[in-house]
Amino acid sequence: MNRTIITVIGKDRVGIIATVCTYLAEHKINILDIDQSIIQGYFHMMMIVDANGADKEFASLVKDLDKIGEDLGVQIKMQHEEIFDIMHRI
Template sequence: MKKCVLTVVGKDRVGIIAKVCNYLADANINILDISQTIVDGYFNMMAIVDAGNATKDIAIVNSELEEIGLSIGVSIRCQREEIFEKMHRI
């Protein structure tokens, strides 16, 4: 299993979850856990995904998700779990 942390942040609009989830399914990336909130019109989603069987390298997945984010007006990041943990260690 190759866990990654996926974050999506931006102004809420119709179709954000659909775009992200369709991309993940097409790349054979499984969602293990997901949480999303909308606060005062701003969308925030965090998901833990398993990219162990992904059809693309994580760097490509991150780049393509960033492009999708730009096209729909949100910021999307996908980081390997171990990198995310090291970056957010106190």
């Protein structure tokens, strides 16, 4: 399984979850776990996904999600699970 971590952070607005999830579904990426919260108008979402069946290369997916984030006014990061773990080790 190609587990990947996706984080979304920014000002809350309508359509963030729908837009990100629609993109993932269109490119055959399965959402394994998802958590989201809104604190005083700020949106945070973390997803664990399986990108094994993705129909695009990882770099293309990252670039597309960056663009979607710009369009939505949020920051979207997509990282391989191993990289995410190393970056967030205490």
